[in-house]
Amino acid sequence: xxxxxxxxxxxxxxxxQKTEAWVRWLGWLAFLIIAxxxxxxxxxxxxxxxxxxxxxxxxxxxxxxxxxMGGYYAMAISGAIGLIWRMKLADMSMRCIAPMxxxxxxxxxxxxxxxxxxxxxxxxxxDGRTTSTLILFFLYMGVVAxxxxxxxxxxxxxxxALLALVGMVNIPIIKWSVDWWNTLxxxxxxxxxxxxxxxxxMLYPLFVMMVGFYCFFAWALIKAIRIEILRREYxxxxxxxxxxxxxx
Amino acid sequence: MKFQFDxxxxxxxxxxxxxxxxxxYAIVLxxxxxxxxxxxxxxxxxVKQQKRIQLQEQQIAQRNKQ
Numbered sequence: 001x002x003x004x005x006x007x008x009x010x011x012x013x014x015x016x017q018k019t020e021a022w023v024r025w026l027g028w029l030a031f032l033i034i035a036x037x038x039x040x041x042x043x044x045x046x047x048x049x050x051x052x053x054x055x056x057x058x059x060x061x062x063x064x065x066x067x068x069m070g071g072y073y074a075m076a077i078s079g080a081i082g083l084i085w086r087m088k089l090a091d092m093s094m095r096c097i098a099p100m101x102x103x104x105x106x107x108x109x110x111x112x113x114x115x116x117x118x119x120x121x122x123x124x125x126x127d128g129r130t131t132s133t134l135i136l137f138f139l140y141m142g143v144v145a146x147x148x149x150x151x152x153x154x155x156x157x158x159x160x161a162l163l164a165l166v167g168m169v170n171i172p173i174i175k176w177s178v179d180w181w182n183t184l185x186x187x188x189x190x191x192x193x194x195x196x197x198x199x200x201x202m203l204y205p206l207f208v209m210m211v212g213f214y215c216f217f218a219w220a221l222i223k224a225i226r227i228e229i230l231r232r233e234y235x236x237x238x239x240x241x242x243x244x245x246x247x248x
Numbered sequence: 249m250k251f252q253f254d255x256x257x258x259x260x261x262x263x264x265x266x267x268x269x270x271x272x273y274a275i276v277l278x279x280x281x282x283x284x285x286x287x288x289x290x291x292x293x294x295v296k297q298q299k300r301i302q303l304q305e306q307q308i309a310q311r312n313k314q
Binding site for chain 2 (some may be wrong): 038043044046060061110219220226227230234246
């Protein structure tokens, strides 16, 4: 067996056919988890003793921020795989992650602002975490812009992968910004090595919501990659067959 | 687990924080729905476009024969 699965993954046709079934159940899974958790958060999670009900935004702010950062990792790794092994599917996934990552970064900033107004008294502050997240948004937009700046798809893939890799410098800055600069944004509540400072009744819905967001990201990304595959492989017989089947 | 609000209006207002909370949830959900279902729309566009190209190619081929 060995590396066979990795080579298979490089085949857009194999990926397209294999993911047909995945897409359906992933979508339903994401929907059920997220809808259920929103109900849980809105109805049963107690309000924060200091922040009151605005704390409920936390259950969107943290998952969207995680998708923003995780998406960047995924985009940069895809870009690196595309650069090193010239794997078509990696280039396609990089292209598809960029707009989604930009959207999640934007949503993290917006939910942060809407949470900041009642708790900090302001929508925006130029502190380490918010500023480095804004830079992350610009990096994503840079990748999107580069992808659309070239007629030649290969050139677009190469240059945007390079920008994605250079931008990786920003990720540890975002991560540790709350420890380096002691400003308005609170430090991490959930740590891998220490016990969390949150009560279980508030913490468990967050974990479930994160799982839901991961399922959503995987679902939306696979769907976007499937379209990108069709666009790039439109000359192949198997794509022509799909189009012919749709025409009927 | 205990229901946290006395009434539906209390759930909506959330002691004055309702606007921030509900707008956050609305924006995030709209964004997610857009990215979740954009591929469905793109697929239809793609098929339509390819159909048009195939038709044009057929017409050119026919003209060349004549």
